Amino acid sequence: MGDSETRRRGPKVTSSTAKLAGHVDEQPEDTDSRVISLLDVLRLLLTLVFASCLLSYYLTSGASFTFNYNPWFLNASKLSTWWSGPLLLTPAQLALYNGTDPSKPIYLAINSTIFDVTAGKHTYGPGGSYEVFAGRDATRAYVTGCFLEDRTGDLRGAEWIYIPVEDDPDEDISSGTRKLRAEKERRDAKKKVLAEVAKWEEFYRNHKKYFEVGKLVDVPEYVAEAPKLCEPAEKGRPKRKNMNAKKDKRDKKDAPGKPVQ
Incomplete structure (x- = not known):
């Protein structure tokens, strides 16, 4: 009786248990x-x-x-390029991205690297001040500044823009020294051409709005004669200083003055 009653009533709850x-x-x-x-x-x-x-x-x-x-992943074009990988376009395919088709982006190439310049469509699109660069590799024009004449990637002979105009025939210098000087000037000029091209590549690669999208492929070899400098570039070549004139000037300066009477 006591056990059954205890089971019905449940366990006895003490004050300490209640507090806990x-x-x-x-x-x-x-x-x-x-x-x-x-x-x-x-x-x-x-x-x-x-x-x-x-x-x-x-x-x-x-x-x-x-x-x-403006992070690149918020730019739809950059994100698409990253997702699909770099483009490989031939010169004929690149020509289709010259801005005349509103449904296509605007591309240009420099040193065979293709850049998207759609953000500058007012500059590179039809009627823009630099539309001649759109849809083509016009690397030579970036060096010479002749936008219409040098819309090509052929850099042969472009170094002449940095080489002084032909030597003074009356210059007191041996033929061997003249030849060595010409070779050195040619090497230095070629380095300047490459540096100028690299500068423009970095300009587009680091631009806030333009970006690299791929490479130009299957470019035909330049087998014809190297193009000559355009007229503005030829006129802008540096002039060689006349060493004989400088020597004569120094000699006159160092010559003794007229004796005092």
């Missing part, structure tokens, strides 16, 4: 009150992002919400 139970029940409530929920974190982050966008809009006079930061 009360402590256990209250503990989760205290913990919850001190924990920041994920929703609070998201609210804080969104607030900071919104404040940053407003500050950027104010500091850039309404030009950008991201302090003019």
Whole structure:
């Protein structure tokens, strides 16, 4: 009788047991009150992002919400290029991307590297000041400055733009020395050509709006005679200093003056 009654009534609850139970029940409530929920974190982050966008809009006079930061993965064209890999175009295929077809991007090549310049369509598109570069490799023109005459990637002979005009026939110099000087000037001039081309490549590669998309392939070999410098480039060649004239000037300066009477 006593056992069955005890089972019906349940275990005896003492005062210490009740205090422990009360402590256990209250503990989760205290913990919850001190924990920041994920929703609070998201609210804080969104607030900071919104404040940053407003500050950027104010500091850039309404030009950008991201302090003019434009990551490549937010550019659809760059993202597409990254996803599909570099383009390999022949000169004939590159010519199709000259801006005349609005559905196609605008490409140009320098030193066989193709760049997307669609962002500058007002400059490289039809009617633009540099439309002659669109759809082709006109590396030579970047060196000589002759946009219409030198729309080619053939750099043969382009180094003459840095070589002084032909020697003074009356210059007091041996033929051997003259030959060595000419060889050195030719080597140095070729280095300057390559440096100029590399400078323009870096210009497009590091531009905020233009970017590399691929390479030009199957370019025919230049078998004809090397092109001559265009007239403006020929006129712009440096003039060799007349060493004899400088020597005569020094001799006159060092000559003794007229004796005093």
